[in-house]
Amino acid sequence: MADNARAKRLADLIREVIAQKLQRGIKDPRLGSHVTITDTRVTGDLREATVFYTVYGDDEDRASAAAGLESAKGILRSEVGRAAGIKFTPTLTFVADALPENARTIEDLLDRARASDAAVREASSGAAYAGGADPYRKPDEDEDDKDAAGE
Secondary structure, X not given: OOOHHHHHHHHHHHHHHHXXXXXXXXXXXXXXXXXXXXXXXXXXXXXXXXXXXXXXXXXXXXXXXXXXXXXXXHHHHHHHHHHXXXXXXXXXXXXXOOHHHHHHHHHHHHHHHHHHHHHHHHHHOOOOOOOOOOOOOOHHHHHHHHHHHOO
């Protein structure tokens, strides 16, 4: 079993090799400049690599990029093997990265919270206290109330 540092170095190498090959070496129009390799993870035994990517565009562009990456998997694996110089070249699995969708969801939630805060701030701007500024009884007020009642 390989150590984590070696797996990390191999993952970084795979990310760089695949990004360069996608940019310069593959002539598939589905894999234009709108595909970005975001992360790569390699298993501890260095047999399998998961490559995360994002695609700039709509769902049709994402589907065509996924098909293009799947068809170019053999060429990309050969390039990784040539660059890495290891006994066994890891198998490549391409996974669409969910980071942009998650970031968009978080931004939408933050915008909704800001709008809600603004509505509460607007509603409370002209409001008055229901029971006065300080609705709590003080100990000396309690004693004054008892004296007035004749206790």
